[in-house]
Amino acid sequence: MSEYPVSDDQDGAEDLAPLTLPLDAWHREQGGRMVEFAGYMMPVQYEGIMAEHLWTRENAGLFDVSHMGQVYVSSEEGITPDLEAAIETALPIDLSTLKLGAVRYSLLLDDEGGILDDLMVTRWKTGFYLVVNGATKWDDIGTLRELLPDEVTLNHLDENALLALQGPKAFAALERHAKGDYPLSALTFMKGGQFTLGGVDAWISRSGYTGEDGFEISIPADAAEAVATLLCGEPEVKPIGLGARDSLRLEAGLPLYGHDLSPETSVVDADLRFAVNKRRRVEGGFPGADRVLADFAQGTPRRRIGLTLEGRMAAREGANVFQGDQEVGIVTSGGFSPSLQQPIAMAYVDAGLAVEGTALTIEMRGKRLDAKVVPMPFVPHRYHR
Numbered sequence: 001m002s003e004y005p006v007s008d009d010q011d012g013a014e015d016l017a018p019l020t021l022p023l024d025a026w027h028r029e030q031g032g033r034m035v036e037f038a039g040y041m042m043p044v045q046y047e048g049i050m051a052e053h054l055w056t057r058e059n060a061g062l063f064d065v066s067h068m069g070q071v072y073v074s075s076e077e078g079i080t081p082d083l084e085a086a087i088e089t090a091l092p093i094d095l096s097t098l099k100l101g102a103v104r105y106s107l108l109l110d111d112e113g114g115i116l117d118d119l120m121v122t123r124w125k126t127g128f129y130l131v132v133n134g135a136t137k138w139d140d141i142g143t144l145r146e147l148l149p150d151e152v153t154l155n156h157l158d159e160n161a162l163l164a165l166q167g168p169k170a171f172a173a174l175e176r177h178a179k180g181d182y183p184l185s186a187l188t189f190m191k192g193g194q195f196t197l198g199g200v201d202a203w204i205s206r207s208g209y210t211g212e213d214g215f216e217i218s219i220p221a222d223a224a225e226a227v228a229t230l231l232c233g234e235p236e237v238k239p240i241g242l243g244a245r246d247s248l249r250l251e252a253g254l255p256l257y258g259h260d261l262s263p264e265t266s267v268v269d270a271d272l273r274f275a276v277n278k279r280r281r282v283e284g285g286f287p288g289a290d291r292v293l294a295d296f297a298q299g300t301p302r303r304r305i306g307l308t309l310e311g312r313m314a315a316r317e318g319a320n321v322f323q324g325d326q327e328v329g330i331v332t333s334g335g336f337s338p339s340l341q342q343p344i345a346m347a348y349v350d351a352g353l354a355v356e357g358t359a360l361t362i363e364m365r366g367k368r369l370d371a372k373v374v375p376m377p378f379v380p381h382r383y384h385r
Contacts, residue, residue, distance in 0.1 A: 021066045022161045022221040026228055030239050038134035040067045042242055049243035053338040056210060056248060057379075060167035061240030062231055065209075069137025070157040070218060073148070074127030083152060087128060090147040091121065092267075092286040094277035098123045103190040103205050107267065107275045108132075108140055113288030113295070114263035115270065116143060118255070122192055122205065127153075129203070131162070131216075133257045147287070161224035166214030166248075168382065169236035174215055177230060178204060187215075189383040198230045206384060209245065211252025211377055213384045250333050250344065253306060253376030259317060260304060260332040260346055268295040269348065271304045302329065303354035306376040307362070309343035309369050312336070315362045321347050322361045322368070328353055331362060339379050345371070 032043030084095040180195035192205030208214035321329035329349030358373040
C-alpha cells in the first residue's frame with residue numbers, strides 16, 4: 001500500500017487538470033493536505049494517517065467520497081420484471097432477493113469475466129441506486145449504457161455528494177441528527193432509508209469501507225458543507241483522509257479496484273464468489289458468464305490471500321512473492337497496520353499456496369521479508385447486523 005491509494009490513469013487523464021469536490025474549501029479549512037486522486041483533488045490526511053486510522057477504529061471518522069459515481073437506473077413504468085431482467089444482463093446479481101432499501105455488493109465484468117469494477121446496488125422504490133468507483137465511473141456509465149436497453153434510463157447523480165461516517169461511535173453521532181419515518185436504529189448492515197440531516201434530505205445506508213459499523217450518506221452537493229460541519233461538530237467525529245481510508249480497508253481485507261481488482265483478475269481469483277448470486281451461478285446470462293461459471297467448477301491457478309510479515313518493513317504493491325527460490329505471486333496492496341502494529345499485505349499467489357500458515361517471502365529493496373498466509377480480514381469486522 002502506498003501512502004495513499006493511487007488509481008491507474010485513464011486514457012488522457014494526465015492532460016486534464018484535477019477537478020474539485022464540493023467540500024474542497026472545507027477540507028482546506030480543516031487543515032487537509034490535498035492530493036490528486038481519481039481525477040480529483042482530495043485530502044490525504046489532516047493530523048496524520050496513524051492518528052486518523054486509530055481515531056476511526058475507536059470513535060468515528062468522516063470521509064468525503066464524493067468522487068464516487070452515483071447512478072440511478074429506472075424505467076417509466078417503475079420497477080418491473082423487465083427492468084430487473086435488463087440489469088441482470090449487466091450484473092451477476094439476483095434482484096428478486098434484493099428487498100426495498102437493501103444494499104448488495106456486485107461486479108461489472110467484461111466478456112472474458114475480467115473485473116471492470118466493483119459496485120454497490122440498492123433497491124429504491126422506483127428504481128435502483130448504484131455506487132461505482134470514482135476512477136472508473138465514466139467507463140462504467142458507458143458500459144452500462146451499452147448493456148442496458150434504450151427504454152432503461154440511466155441518470156448520473158452528479159449533483160449529489162457522498163459522505164461516509166465510520167467507526168464504533170458513528171451511530172451515536174448520527175442518531176442525534178437523523179430524522180425519518182423510522183429511527184436510525186432500524187437500519188442494520190447493508191440496509192438504507194430516507195432521512196433528513198439538519199433539514200437536508202439524505203439517503204443513508206449502514207455500510208462502508210473500513211470494516212467498522214458506519215454509514216454512507218448521499219446528499220445534495222450544495223448541502224455538503226453544512227452536513228459535514230454538523231457531523232464534525234459532534235465530539236466523536238473528526239474528518240479523515242484517503243491515507244487512513246486505505247489502511248482501514250486493508251486491515252478489513254477489502255480489495256481496492258485498480259490494485260487488487262482489474263480486468264486481469266477474475267471472480268474466483270479475487271475470492272469474490274459471494275458476488276455472483278446462487279441463481280446466476282446456475283443460469284448465467286451476464287457478461288463473462290461462461291468463464292466465471294467454468295472457474296467456479298474448475299478453480300483458477302491463483303488466489304487473493306492475506307499475508308502478515310515479520311519485522312517492521314512493509315511490502316508494497318508490485319513486490320514479488322516467493323516460496324524458496326520460486327516466484328509464486330505478487331503483492332497488490334501492502335502497508336503497516338496501525339491496529340496490529342505489524343506489516344500486512346494482500347497478494348495473488350499460486351492457488352495451492354493459499355493455505356493458512358504457508359510460509360513465503362517477499363522481495364523488497366533487494367531483501368527477502370518472511371511472511372505467512374493468514375485469513376482475512378486482518379482485523380475483525382464490526383458491522384451492525
